[in-house]
Amino acid sequence: MPDPGPSPLQSSLPAAAASFGAHVLADALTAGVEAADAGAGPVQPSPPSSPAPPALPTGPPVLAPASGPVPAPAAAAAPQPSPALERILRGPSGIGTASLHWGRSEAPATPEAPGPTAGNPIPGLYYHPVPEPDPARVEEVSRRIKAWALDEVALYPEDWEDQFDGFSVGRYMVACHPDAPGVDHLMLATRLMVAENAVDDCYCEDHGGSPIGLGGRLLLAHTALDPLHTTKEYAPQWEQSLLSDAPRRAYRSAMEYFLQASTPSQADRFRHDMARLHMGYLAEGAWAQTEYVPEVWEYLAMRQFNNFRPCPTITDTVGGYELPADLHAQPAMQRVIALAGNATTIVNDLYSYTKELASPGRHLNLPVVIAERENCSDQEGYLKAVEVHNDLMRDFEAAAADLAVTCPVPSVLRFLRGVAVWVDGNHYWHQTNTYRYSLPDFW
Template sequence: MASAGPPSPAVTSAGLPSADLPSPGLPSVCAPARRRLPGPPSPARSRRARGGGAIPGLRYRPAVPADPAKAAEVDRRLEAWAERMDLFPREWRGQFARFGLGRAIVLAHPGAAGPEHLTAAGKLLLAEHLVDNLYCEVDEGKGGSPRGLGGRLLMAQSALDPLHSTPEVENRWRHGVRGDGPLRSYHFALRDYAALATPSQTDRLVHDLARLHLGYLGEAAWAETDHMPRIWEYLVMRQFNNFRPCLAIVDAVDGWELPEAVYARPEVQRITALAGNASTIVNDLYSFTKEMSNDPDHLNLPMVIAANERCGLKAAYLEAVEIHNRIMEAFEEESAALSATSPLIERYATALAAWVAGNHEWHATNTDRYSLPDYW
């Protein structure tokens, strides 16, 4: 496949004045956990839904438009797979349709090798959402809770990284995995992905899903102790509770492999992390109105900034946009510099940039799920 070239500077960039990243100060090693700081003004007074569209001033790149027929085919395959696997009750099917999973996958992977590769990516994303909603998220109302989450996520990781024991114990483990929807979805989604990917690509994904689970646990621990993290602590958590597993598969979905020795290089790991962090803050920004309506105490970057800096939500939201823009700028600049050193890295960086652009487009246009605060 011919390379599309390295990521170029965003065609839509920040209209906000430049500001330095907040520096809340590093704690000592034994810094005590702090309870929630005095909060910002009431969200109900400071936030009115503005509707859809791109966030004003947000730095992003336009996505390759999603082919509606291709997105519909991915949706059809995923819905058939979910029904065959009995992954969720029939009454949730309307939510599945409104989510627009097929379009999200097609937007994120414009260079996909084919429908099987897109479907494999969709199965993984669907499985990740099931684990998040049924195990972790309280405000989704599907059974998630921070209480006992460690045990559930340990079993979830075993669905990806299988038990090796006596035949009798392994049989009991298989029975347990197949008896639970989220575990079943993880296990069979990874199996189908592994059929298209190399062993090293599959192992890469398994490790990045462990990172994701670690982020879930950090957020859950803060919820249980009513801890308001410092801004830098929150961003550390979001580097783990992150879209990185989606980025880990971009080369496999496109039908090739970035060699492990290249992928493991610190500078390649850095652009991967920057792409994931920018995309995850995009999620915080676009889901802000929904999350604050469902649970005003739900942690997101604007809320954490408001609590730490004792400012209003509007000022905090605009500061979160600026943090995103600086991370996005670093991703673009460092990706371009690295791409000039290697055609393989150029191809990988292009796939990362396409995923980041598609993720933004899906959030900005998914008006059934997201709306913006009226801050402009």
Template sequence: MSLLSRMSASAAEHEVAGLVGALLSDPVRPGRGNLFGPEPIQRAASTAVSAGPDVRRVLGGPSGLGTSAARALIPSASEAPAPPAAEAPVPPASARAMWSGMRVVEPRMPVAPTEQVTAGLPVLGGPTGLGTSAARLGGGGPSPGPPPADRPAPPALYCPPAGRDDPALGEVVNERLVVWAEEVGIYPGRLDMVRSANFGRLMMLAHPETDDPDRLLAAAKCGLSEWAVDDHIVDCEVEEPRHELMGQRLAICHSVIDQAQLPLRYAPQLEQVVRKDPVAMALRSALDNLLDYATTTQVRRLRHELAIMFVAYNQEGVWHTAKQTPPVWEYLMHRHENSFIPCMVLVDAIAGYEVPMAEFSDPRVRRAFNLAGTATVLMNDLYSMGKEDPTDFSLPMLIAAEEKCSLQEAVERSVEIHDELMHTYEAEASALALIGSPELRRFLAGTWAWVGGNREWHATSARYASAG
């Protein structure tokens, strides 16, 4: 199910639905509000890294002809020292008491130094991948045992708080988004559901660096048009299911994302088809509007992310038509490609600046950014369990089936995976910020803020409110 379609779904009645209610009501946000320090995100945006000339260089080093030898001298991630780690605050007992029968997953928060920088390239080394966080982040001690029977512990769900909450601003954006949805023709007869989902509030929470409703609306249009692809074509919550036509329709939509250039004789035929497809028209309208606030490079970034998401939608189509249940590894790969990344990639565009392409494209930046994107969508899986049937695909459901464990244990394992991704992003982004431009530092902090705003929206949106 997509973001909007679960609005109309019945509350789940399976054994873990009550746990979802605890997640929804849990006020604890154990992550730091600002990734790089106590100051608000607005101040962090204008703060440059204080570092020497050997460190203050673009991540990839010098570029252009004749610079390969110079680049070869830059130490690789495996050669570089890792920043020290520090302990994160543990959720209070009042929050822990809401979860019954689960062992403690104490968060560890790696903190990179922000005032003093040593020479070299301080990106994280050591083992990588799921299951290696303890080795990388200094968690070598024994894992905590089960809590006393009268003090049950919840999963950590490690995430920062929202950077700001301006309900009036969110309402303005939301109402204008509903008007636009009606104009382009998506969600006919379901505009009340669009309004109730309150995507305007999501964008207000996720982009705390701007209070410009036009910029926030531009982000909201892009997000809603992307989710409309899922609701109209993939999950078929708005239209009659035609999974055998999914690839064809996605190709038509992609022809407006990356405008197809047909010979003059045939171009009008494609245009006629596009104009009859409200989803394609919504995508075109959203991208055209985005050009008023983003550079062509930033829009190109979004086009690239949407193409990746369409690949994942086709993968999901195979699961539907072939009646396949994906293994956990494949589902995690799918969530890497089908996540909130297309929304998150606009962090700098909506805030009114641009990360240099050389830095944004650096594999280490790309890795960290994608870790945050996957974490956000796995968190969505957890929240969504209260509005779906137990047979729907989600990480906890697939873990329970594959590992033959209870749903409660599968939820705990899913939270561990989510938290590992969040801790790894926090550590690697902190290290990357030491050697990148002020724009990269701002983008990494903005990504952290986006994740926190997204979590807050999940906790307050009518999209999930009837869970449990």
């Protein structure tokens, strides 16, 4: 299998766009498409003034615009791109356009010799290597997320601390969002990621989860994201319920921070994607309860919902801009997002394979389902799952490249690049997280 090569600022997306006519891109810029990218400028929340036990807050501090220009990165690799294409990928310049550029660390970069990347990639897997994430940002995000988990939402008891640290969520989010203008933006994604994993662990899997009664738990937790509108008599009981367990406390707090930085359409998009996620949890839980092993296509359908989709679709909020709702809703964009979510989730199936086999009970993942439903060995099932992932990745890249050509709007190009970056960063984290994952001996 050919080596796909390094990630061009982590995105494999705009290569096909290089063939798009320079005059068309210039016309698009002349028509004012840059204005579509100026929706939500970068914002920086202030940290809470003092730690407090979990309580229904009035909301995180209102976020203020970031100051100072954010330098733009080099354009994504493309064969001899036209000047107009380079202009699109670089983004506009001048007063008021700082929010449209890739973010960089606030501190000057210190040149360092690149060290070896931890962990081994899965042989034959199609992926793009990424640069090591900014260590200063990783350290600060890791510090802040642990303080949030402990002091703001009381997310886990002391004996879970090693597992929390081993998750390496700071490194994960910095790798997936290199365009974040600052740590405050990175924290938007990091809180939501930790909250989503708390729901998965505590309601569904490792830490007391069970398919029995799962629907009721998920529905009540979802009201922390999509608030209940009810009568004055019953509203206080619902509000109190948001403090009743760690997953709901985490959802409530993470969503309040997110609402301060997002537009109403971005927040509603996220709620929709979380409803999709919860529906996927319910399908997997129902199969576990009835001991049903789905057909391969059924499993892949479930994984389109029980997957990482909510994470890459907030890439514009984390980047400090907005992909307008009508562009996000286009069928071509929805296909790109779905394929990205599907490919990244199969990466999780593959890297977590041995971890899940060692856990109590039976865990469904793509290699297990293929082996059982297609009557092949564990090794053959695993290797075929690698090929399924590779097909999804190539389809994702082709669909993204096609959309970049047919809709060369700056916000679309930046969003597509951000999703591709998230795909690459997600693989990086799985490969390098040797605390959680190890590969089977199939080669």
